[in-house]
Amino acid sequence: MAYAEALTALADPTRRHIFEALRAQPKTVGQLAAGQPVSRPAVSQHLKVLESASLVSVEPQGNRRFYAIKREGLDELRHYLESFWTDVLSAYGAEIALRAKKN
Amino acid sequence: MAYAEALTALADPTRRHIFEALRAQPKTVGQLAAGQPVSRPAVSQHLKVLESASLVSVEPQGNRRFYAIKREGLDELRHYLESFWTDVLSAYGAEIALRAKKN
DNA sequence: ACTTACAGTAAGTCATGGCTTACGCAGAAG
């Protein structure tokens, strides 16, 4: 059920931008906010959501807090999609068989 | 950019339930609505969103319309996550190297 | 033809959530 949180977290465009900004390397809130068209508190709130979805992790370092992408939430999403994948394939096969019968 | 539509589509719980109800085999709107706590028009609206995200396909059959899971939208999502995956791994490797230097 | 079943569309309501400003708090710096 945890994939749900990851899905809703990544559904928001701003949140995706923040998340994608972390692709290369960990960044502080200020650095992330500088690259976004929204205020710094907004970024903080988004990071909170991403963190609770296990999509990012924090590491306080003195005054600042470095956020980084976390594999966990990403993994759950992958597995969720993967499970569909197999189902769809089998259903697809059944459909083919069905049509073959008809013809 | 198409993965965005798929993400927002699957972010809604009701829409996910509908989508998951199609795992096994294609169904009509009525059948889908029977399994949901919402009205039939609501289901219709959700299906519209899912369809525009390339997550489901329709096949009219007489009076009814059979909806089925479509691989396309699912694929785009997978690729999106996959691209992150590799980035995260390389960043992870860099981090390891960095820490190794410190110690 | 008339009615019944199935489904999409329209219009309007209401809650969720994304944003802002203002504030509070901890660590660094002077």
Added chain:
DNA sequence: CTTCTGCGTAAGCCATGACTTACTGTAAGT
């Protein structure tokens, strides 16, 4: 010990979107 910097939290505003009922349209059944 004051000041400044970096962030999180609180409160409130407003738009988006998920839902409802009512209506329209088309195919099937009598």
